[in-house]
Amino acid sequence: xxxxxxxxxxxxxxxxxxxxxxxxxxxxxxxxxxxxxxxxxxxxxxxxxxxxxxxxxxxxxxxxxxxxxxxxxxxxxxxxxxxxxxxxxxxxxxxxxxxxxxxxxxxxxxxxxxxxxxxxxxxxxxxxxxxxxxxxxxxxxxxxxxxxxxxxxxxxxxxxxxxxxxxxxxxxxxxxxxxxxxxxxxxxxxxxxxxxxxxxxxxxxxxxxxxxxxxxxxxxxxxxxxxxxxxxxxxxxxxxxxxxxxxxxxxxxxxxxxxxxxxxxxxxxxxxxxxxxxxxxxxxxxxxxxxxxxxxxxxxxxxxxxxxxxxxxxxxxxxxxxxxxxxxxxxxxxxxxxxxxxxxxxxxxxxxxxxxxxxxxxxxxxxxxxxxxxxxxxxxxxxxxxxxxxxxxxxxxxxxxxxx
Numbered sequence: 001x002x003x004x005x006x007x008x009x010x011x012x013x014x015x016x017x018x019x020x021x022x023x024x025x026x027x028x029x030x031x032x033x034x035x036x037x038x039x040x041x042x043x044x045x046x047x048x049x050x051x052x053x054x055x056x057x058x059x060x061x062x063x064x065x066x067x068x069x070x071x072x073x074x075x076x077x078x079x080x081x082x083x084x085x086x087x088x089x090x091x092x093x094x095x096x097x098x099x100x101x102x103x104x105x106x107x108x109x110x111x112x113x114x115x116x117x118x119x120x121x122x123x124x125x126x127x128x129x130x131x132x133x134x135x136x137x138x139x140x141x142x143x144x145x146x147x148x149x150x151x152x153x154x155x156x157x158x159x160x161x162x163x164x165x166x167x168x169x170x171x172x173x174x175x176x177x178x179x180x181x182x183x184x185x186x187x188x189x190x191x192x193x194x195x196x197x198x199x200x201x202x203x204x205x206x207x208x209x210x211x212x213x214x215x216x217x218x219x220x221x222x223x224x225x226x227x228x229x230x231x232x233x234x235x236x237x238x239x240x241x242x243x244x245x246x247x248x249x250x251x252x253x254x255x256x257x258x259x260x261x262x263x264x265x266x267x268x269x270x271x272x273x274x275x276x277x278x279x280x281x282x283x284x285x286x287x288x289x290x291x292x293x294x295x296x297x298x299x300x301x302x303x304x305x306x307x308x309x310x311x312x313x314x315x316x317x318x319x320x321x322x323x324x325x326x327x328x329x330x331x332x333x334x335x336x337x338x339x340x341x342x343x344x345x346x347x348x349x350x351x352x353x354x355x356x357x358x359x360x361x362x363x364x365x366x367x368x369x370x371x372x373x374x375x376x377x378x379x380x381x382x383x384x385x386x387x388x389x390x391x392x393x394x395x396x397x398x399x400x401x402x403x404x
Contacts, residue, residue, distance in 0.1 A: 007061060008071040009049040012085050024088035025049070025066040028149025032060050064148045065089050065114050087116030089149055094118045095198040095228065096191040098183060101135030101255040104202030104231055106142050106248040107239050111230040112200050113146055119200065122155040122187050126163050130317055132156065132307040137320070138251045143299045145247055154302065155190050157294040162286050166261060169281040175261040176210035177270045178279050180219040182287065188225050189291045198226040204239065205232050209266040218270050253402055305357050313372050314386040315359060317395065322357040327367050328389070338396055352380060361385040361392050
């Protein structure tokens with residue numbers, strides 16, 4: 001057992017009832033440290049909490065909301081560590097956060113968590129492919145770093161049938177607003193089933209053409225739950241700086257925007273009447289079906305690779321932890337290969353650990369696809385890198401640039 005250090009935790013108590021804040025903070029600390037397997041002792045004091053825990057617990061304590069400072073004694077020399085401040089998660093109620101995984105939604109979620117709101121999350125699968133995989137990576141990091149003291153859930157909703165209807169039937173300039181209304185309605189249905197009376201979004205006024213004051217008003221018309229927009233007055237630079245502070249920037253940078261809905265001009269002052277007319281082209285039963293069939297996951301238990309697409313053989317990215325296999329001649333492999341890739345002559349299928357993701361690549365993508373199909377039949381989650389080695393080189397350059 002690690003040596004126990006003495007921590008004095010100073011809660012933030014300037015917004016609501018002091019006793020309630022301390023009660024919730026104690027409960028959150030107990031849950032967070034118990035889940036992490038730490039032995040600890042906790043006692044109340046007049047103006048703070050006294051805690052004995054291993055030094056490894058400091059990072060969890062520092063990131064918890066409702067803590068303005070942590071003072072810990074190491075070799076009898078107390079040190080003061082700044083906390084994020086805010087209120088204990090849960091002290092201000094519950095909400096459902098619309099989470100895409102880009103720069104905005106993680107920051108918006110963090111700001112509401114910091115304000116004491118206990119969040120569950122909803123992600124809309126719009127285009128399939130790797131969208132859910134990338135979003136789940138960002139979400140898992142956010143939750144494991146900042147959501148202490150409870151078990152947040154992910155509601156995963158497949159909106160691809162609705163997106164298809166939008167692209168085929170809805171006027172292009174109004175698709176973004178109609179889709180936003182659909183998202184609000186679906187999220188509201190799920191929120192009310194969960195006993196939640198508020199939604200959280202990452203919208204920022206004027207950041208994109210669909211997020212004007214008029215369009216935001218049109219989009220939320222008819223939704224009865226409260227919609228909170230903590231980023232409304234921030235610009236993109238401010239949002240990205242907060243993403244760096246909370247640690248989500250690098251992961252969000254890899255999330256691709258879904259731009260299939262509108263490639264031309266988007267209405268910035270959408271007419272309510274015209275939007276309603278276009279929205280009627282989306283059958284209401286599609287929304288009910290999306291709610292009925294949606295999946296619910298405990299975020300602490302999910303693994304992002306579980307959300308890799310099962311209905312396609314090709315990927316245009318390399319999942320984290322995947323085994324990358326170069327199928328070209330050995331001399332080509334020696335001349336250049338993707339960092340960490342092995343040559344196919346080194347691959348032993350019988351030695352693959354259960355759950356291993358394998359990505360093949362070749363010169364054109366044709367040979368690698370055949371090999372991926374063969375491994376799929378053997379029960380291995382295998383893919384071919386789309387576009388062959390030329391596209392892989394470009395991808396490798398982009399990944400290296402983002403990681404530097």
